[in-house]
Amino acid sequence: xxxxxxxxxxxxxxxxxxxxxxxxxxxxxxxxxxxxxxxxxxxxxxxxxxxxxxxxxxxxxxxxxxxxxxxxxxxxxxxxxxxxxxxxxxxxxxxxxxxxxxxxxxxxxxxxxxxxxxxxxxxxxxxxxxxxxxxxxxxxxxxxxxxxxxxxxxxxxxxxxxxxxxxxxxxxxxxxxxxxxxxxxxxxxxxxxxxxxxxxxxxxxxxxxxxxxxxxxxxxxxxxxxxxxxxxxxxxxxxxxxxxxxxxxxxxxxxxxxx
Amino acid sequence: xxxxxxxxxxxxxxxxxxxxxxxxxxxxxxxxxxxxxxxxxxxxxxxxxxxxxxxxxxxxxxxxxxxxxxxxxxxxxxxxxxxxxxxxxxxxxxxxxxxxxxxxxxxxxxxxxxxxxxxxxxxxxxxxxxxxxxxxxxxxxxxxxxxxxxxxxxxxxxxxxxxxxxxxxxxxxxxxxxxxxxxxxxxxxxxxxxxx
Numbered sequence: 084x085x086x087x088x089x090x091x092x093x094x095x096x097x098x099x100x101x102x103x104x105x106x107x108x109x110x111x112x113x114x115x116x117x118x119x120x121x122x123x124x125x126x127x128x129x130x131x132x133x134x135x136x137x138x139x140x141x142x143x144x145x146x147x148x149x150x151x152x153x154x155x156x157x158x159x160x161x162x163x164x165x166x167x168x169x170x171x172x173x174x175x176x177x178x179x180x181x182x183x184x185x186x187x188x189x190x191x192x193x194x195x196x197x198x199x200x201x202x203x204x205x206x207x208x209x210x211x212x213x214x215x216x217x218x219x220x221x222x223x224x225x226x227x228x229x230x231x232x233x234x235x236x237x238x239x240x241x242x243x244x245x246x247x248x249x250x251x252x253x254x255x256x257x258x259x260x261x262x263x264x265x266x267x268x269x270x271x272x273x274x275x276x277x278x279x280x281x282x283x284x285x286x287x288x289x290x291x292x293x294x295x296x297x298x299x300x301x302x303x304x305x306x307x308x309x310x311x312x313x314x315x316x317x318x319x320x321x322x323x324x325x326x327x328x329x330x331x332x333x334x335x336x337x338x339x340x341x342x
Numbered sequence: 343x344x345x346x347x348x349x350x351x352x353x354x355x356x357x358x359x360x361x362x363x364x365x366x367x368x369x370x371x372x373x374x375x376x377x378x379x380x381x382x383x384x385x386x387x388x389x390x391x392x393x394x395x396x397x398x399x400x401x402x403x404x405x406x407x408x409x410x411x412x413x414x415x416x417x418x419x420x421x422x423x424x425x426x427x428x429x430x431x432x433x434x435x436x437x438x439x440x441x442x443x444x445x446x447x448x449x450x451x452x453x454x455x456x457x458x459x460x461x462x463x464x465x466x467x468x469x470x471x472x473x474x475x476x477x478x479x480x481x482x483x484x485x486x487x488x489x490x491x492x493x494x495x496x497x498x499x500x501x502x503x504x505x506x507x508x509x510x511x512x513x514x515x516x517x518x519x520x521x522x523x524x525x526x527x528x529x530x531x532x533x534x535x536x537x538x
Contacts, residue, residue: 189387
């Protein structure tokens with residue numbers, strides 16, 4: 084008898100739950116219908132917004148970035164301020180901070196030198212225009228050895244990339260080429276000479292050709308600097324030499340402080 | 343008395359270097375103001391070298407006068423500044439025939455390799471040849487390496503990265519316990535603070 088009572092009670096509770104559940108479902112259906120009647124295309128909007136949300140998430144569920152204007156260009160370190168900071172830190176015996184400030188000042192000066200060099204480059208070379216959006220000046224904190232300046236010239240399928248670097252290691256390799264008889268001028272297949280020594284405005288140079296890369300011309304400057312021209316889709320070696328001759332190599336050398 | 347003389351001479355050297363620093367900074371300011379960037383750059387490099395040497399001398403002054411039973415060869419103390427590829431180099435030896443040796447190289451190119459070894463247990467295990475292992479000295483992770491000299495003697499080297507600087511501590515004809523005990527007498531925290 085007692086067992087029967089318990090079963091009846093459980094059935095009653097179950098029925099109540101089902102009733103509430105179906106009641107809620109009914110209410111939701113009603114609400115949706117009213118919404119449809121009022122907005123007309125509520126469902127389609129909802130499905131669109133759901134799709135948009137789905138497209139902006141990765142498989143792991145985290146959102147992908149679709150906004151943001153990127154970083155703003157910051158001015159190079161303020162050299163005068165950094166020098167003043169270095170003096171202050173040195174006077175108070177905080178040599179680690181003084182060193183950091185001098186590094187920052189050096190970086191500021193290097194970036195300014197790099198910008199000066201960039202501005203001195205010609206606007207047009209062999210009818211190729213300078214793509215100013217690709218101008219680059221990079222400096223590391225290690226002072227002078229890693230200053231890199233790059234500019235790109237373009238027209239149709241032709242491109243000339245000039246890279247001016249201050250790196251003793253690379254420059255040293257090229258010098259080694261000139262000064263070591265072991266590195267003889269080589270013939271790749273007996274007919275076509277793909278690496279050879281040449282001169283650009285009285286500066287010793289090396290020019291190379293590769294079917295996939297085009298022409299590359301390297302001129303070491305002074306003790307540790309180097310200019311590299313990479314020329315894509317240039318018809319002849321002479322075209323490359325003409326393009327290189329359009330650059331004021333003496334001026335660049337002077338700006339980099341090379342002798 | 344001997345150490346008093348060393349300290350006084352170190353103070354005088356630091357004072358002279360500080361003077362050079364001020365001269366170089368003045369030159370940098372004048373050159374920069376007149377738009378002579380190349381000269382400003384050179385003067386700043388000189389100033390940085392002097393700061394490196396001052397820091398190096400301060401580090402040297404922190405190193406213990408004795409290492410185990412060995413006395414410091416203070417006349418061989420060496421601080422060099424190399425602007426460019428590497429930073430300063432600080433070097434001291436103890437005992438006859440440089441039985442114990444410490445060198446600290448700023449901006450060492452070996453740092454990244456050593457850090458990978460120290461922080462990747464799997465790689466550390468693979469690269470280990472039985473003669474090296476990872477240890478901690480005063481809380482700083484480092485690598486200890488044993489090398490046999492073929493005459494029954496073993497030399498040990500402890501390498502500890504500190505930021506971008508690498509401290510290398512070597513002891514000849516010793517054991518790993520002895521070298522670790524000696525390395526524990528180096529004021530690593532103070533050195534790291536100066537080199538940061």
